[in-house]
Each structure stands twice: as structure tokens, then as C-alpha cells.
Amino acid sequence: MLLGHIGITHLFLLILLLLSLGQCSGGDGGLPKAPGAGPNLHVTSVYGNLELGRPSSIFVVLENGALPGALPADEDDPAFQREAARGIVAEIASPDGGIEILSGPQMAGLLAGGESTILQFSALAEGLPLGIYPINLRCNYSHLSRVASGGDDGPTSLVFDYEQASIEFPLKAEIVAGPRMEIEEEGGWSGGVAAGEEAELEISVANLGDETAQDLQIQFLPRPPFLMIENRWAISSIAPGEGAAVSLNVFTDENASYGCYALPCLIAYKDGPDGEIRKEEKAALVYVGDRPYSIWIYPAAACLILLLSALLWLALVRRRSGQRRIRIVKS
Numbered sequence: 001m002l003l004g005h006i007g008i009t010h011l012f013l014l015i016l017l018l019l020s021l022g023q024c025s026g027g028d029g030g031l032p033k034a035p036g037a038g039p040n041l042h043v044t045s046v047y048g049n050l051e052l053g054r055p056s057s058i059f060v061v062l063e064n065g066a067l068p069g070a071l072p073a074d075e076d077d078p079a080f081q082r083e084a085a086r087g088i089v090a091e092i093a094s095p096d097g098g099i100e101i102l103s104g105p106q107m108a109g110l111l112a113g114g115e116s117t118i119l120q121f122s123a124l125a126e127g128l129p130l131g132i133y134p135i136n137l138r139c140n141y142s143h144l145s146r147v148a149s150g151g152d153d154g155p156t157s158l159v160f161d162y163e164q165a166s167i168e169f170p171l172k173a174e175i176v177a178g179p180r181m182e183i184e185e186e187g188g189w190s191g192g193v194a195a196g197e198e199a200e201l202e203i204s205v206a207n208l209g210d211e212t213a214q215d216l217q218i219q220f221l222p223r224p225p226f227l228m229i230e231n232r233w234a235i236s237s238i239a240p241g242e243g244a245a246v247s248l249n250v251f252t253d254e255n256a257s258y259g260c261y262a263l264p265c266l267i268a269y270k271d272g273p274d275g276e277i278r279k280e281e282k283a284a285l286v287y288v289g290d291r292p293y294s295i296w297i298y299p300a301a302a303c304l305i306l307l308l309s310a311l312l313w314l315a316l317v318r319r320r321s322g323q324r325r326i327r328i329v330k331s
Contacts, residue, residue: 039085039143040066043169044116049211050125050133051178051271055102058123058173060137062090062108063116083113085141086162092121092171093136099173100124108139125175130210137169180209181216181267183284184243189260192287195225196254203284205235205267206243213238213269220248221264225256225288229263250286258289 041064048058066083088108092101103122111117125133146161183190184204193199203220207213216235222228231248238244250263262283269278 038066039064039083039111039113039141039165041085041088041111041139041141041167043137043171046171046173049174049176049178050099050123051211052125052128052130052175054178055122055124058092058121058135060090060092060119060121060171061116062088062111062119062139064111064113066113068113081112082144085111085139085143088139088141090119090137090139092123093138094123095134095136098125098128099133099135099175100126111141123173128175130175130177132172132174135171135173137171138166139169140164140166176211177209178211179207179213179238179240179269179271179278181213181238181269181280181282182206182208183265183282185285188285189287190263190284192289193250193252194290195252195256195258195288198249198251200247200249201284201286202245202247203265204243204245205238207238207240210240211271212240214272214275215270216244217266217268218246219266220284221266223262223264225253225261226263226286227251227253252288256288260285260287262286 041062043060044063045061046058048056050056050058064083064085068081068083086109088111089105090108091105092103094101101121101123103120106119106121108117108119119137123135142162142164144160145163147158182205184206190203191201193201205216205218214237216233216238218231218233218235220229220231228251229248231246233246235244263286265282265284267280267282270276271278
């Protein structure tokens with residue numbers, strides 16, 4: 001009986017406490033608002049670049065910097081957290097419309113005080129100069145504004161009131177060229193091979209972009225008149241403006257007509273340690289002839305003929321000049 005009496009007494013004191021809170025707040029039952037109560041959303045960092053001409057991702061770290069306040073109820077109950085931002089919906093936009101936003105609004109859910117989340121957006125930049133461009137991040141959310149006591153269920157029932165809010169953050173995104181892998185050739189081709197023979201080629205691959213290409217896998221593919229290729233190269237990374245040379249053995253059809261042929265090349269790489277794998281198809285231009293150096297025969301022969309002609313003309317001029325001098329002496 002004594003324990004039951006104590007429980008009834010505590011319940012009666014709790015009801016009186018709720019009623020007194022309602023009177024202190026002007027009769028509306030609202031909880032006293034602690035200093036700094038309510039969400040405090042802000043962006044802590046933005047990473048990821050927009051690569052020109054291809055869909056890219058931008059990552060935004062959104063944080064609720066509000067500190068948890070004193071709660072009149074169970075502190076572990078998220079229903080009483082005034083500092084929590086609820087039902088967050090975030091989206092980005094390009095102020096001048098130059099960047100096409102591919103992703104829709106992102107649902108971030110509930111963000112309690114001191115917590116953060118990462119938002120990912122996809123966008124496409126085409127036909128723009130490289131540089132930094134503005135983007136806007138808008139967040140719509142709701143937060144607990146008041147907890148009222150009373151209602152049809154008696155004075156111990158609670159009513160939660162929420163307010164809708166919106167905040168916008170001006171951000172910046174950088175448009176880059178990204179890695180650009182190309183086959184470097186001297187004189188318009190990557191060398192020559194003899195028809196019907198095995199030859200070794202050295203082909204240069206260069207990064208003409210502004211970001212490092214990592215974990216490169218380079219493979220040349222056989223295509224007539226190239227019957228077989230022994231190669232497969234792995235390169236750790238190629239920085240912007242740098243290149244690497246790879247060697248491969250090429251077997252060529254003996255019935256191939258002389259001329260220049262495309263040797264296909266598959267290049268796979270990443271734009272960062274955690275980047276996606278990209279694959280590009282390139283081609284090296286290779287001359288096929290009776291000898292690897294036969295492509296130089298005609299230009300070399302033409303140069304030799306011109307040189308001999310010039311020497312012969314010079315000799316004739318000197319001979320005529322000598323004959324004139326001799327005649328003048330005799331007279």
C-alpha cells in the first residue's frame with residue numbers, strides 16, 4: 001500500500017509540473033526555448049570536380065552544428081530534440097544555367113545536433129571554359145518549435161508543433177579537363193614494321209589533361225594486317241603533361257599491302273585512388289612495308305637528288321667563272 005501511495009503521489013506531482021509549465025509559457029504549453037536551440041545547418045566542405053564533357057559528381061558535407069539542449073523528457077527520445085533538422089530535402093542549382101544538373105533532390109532525413117551527412121549530386125558541364133563556377137545548395141527541412149500539453153486525452157498528453165524552414169548556401173565547383181590519354185606519334189606515325197615478320201615497337205602514351213591518371217592498364221588489340229601482339233602493360237600513374245613508353249612485339253601478315261594501318265589500343269585508368277574505372281579506345285598509326293625504314297626511302301632519295309643537283313650546279317658555275325678569268329688574262 002505504501003509503494004502504491006508513493007507512485008500515485010509522483011504521478012500527481014508530474015501533472016502539476018506540466019500544468020505549471022503551461023501557465024509559465026502564457027497558457028500555450030510551450031517548452032522554454034534554451035539559448036541557441038533549433039537547427040544550425042551549414043556546409044563544412046565540398047569536394048569533387050566537374051569534368052568537362054562528361055557527367056561528374058559533387059559531394060557536399062552538410063552538418064548540423066546545433067548543440068543538444070536540456071530536455072524536460074527522456075533525453076534519448078528524438079521526438080523532443082529541438083535542435084534536430086527533420087525531413088531534409090537538398091538540391092543544387094546553377095545560377096546562370098551554364099551547368100546542367102542531372103540529379104534530383106536528395107533526401108537526407110533527420111540530422112540531429114552535432115551530426116553530419118554527405119550529399120552527392122551529379123552534373124554535366126559542356127562548352128564552358130575551365131575554371132570555378134558558382135552553384136547553389138538549397139535545403140528544405142522542418143524542426144520542432146513547441147511541445148504543448150493538454151488535449152482530448154487529458155492534461156498528460158503532448159502535442160508537437162513543427163515549423164518548415166529553408167536555407168540556401170552559395171557554393172563553388174571547379175570545371176576541369178580531367179585525364180586525357182593520347183598516343184604520341186612522331187611524324188604522324190608510331191613506327192614501321194616489315195610485312196610477314198615480327199617487329200618490336202615502342203609506343204608513347206601521354207596524359208594531355210590536368211588531372212593524374214592512376215592504375216593504367218594498356219592493351220593493344222590485333223587487327224588485320226596485325227595478326228598477333230604480345231603485350232599488356234600496367235602503369236601506376238601518369239601525371240598531367242607526362243608520358244610513358246611501352247614496348248610490344250607485332251606479327252604482321254606477309255600478304256599485307258604497304259601503307260599505314262591503325263593499331264587499336266584500349267586504355268583503362270582511374271581519375272583518383274577511389275575514382276571510377278574509365279576505358280578509352282585509341283589507335284596508333286603504324287607503317288607496314290618491306291622494311292621498317294622503307295617509309296623514309298622516298299623522302300631521303302628526294303633530298304639526296306636535290307643535294308646532288310645543287311652541288312652539280314655550283315660546280316658548273318665555278319667552272320664557267322674560271323674560264324672567263326683565263327680569257328681575260330690572254331687578251
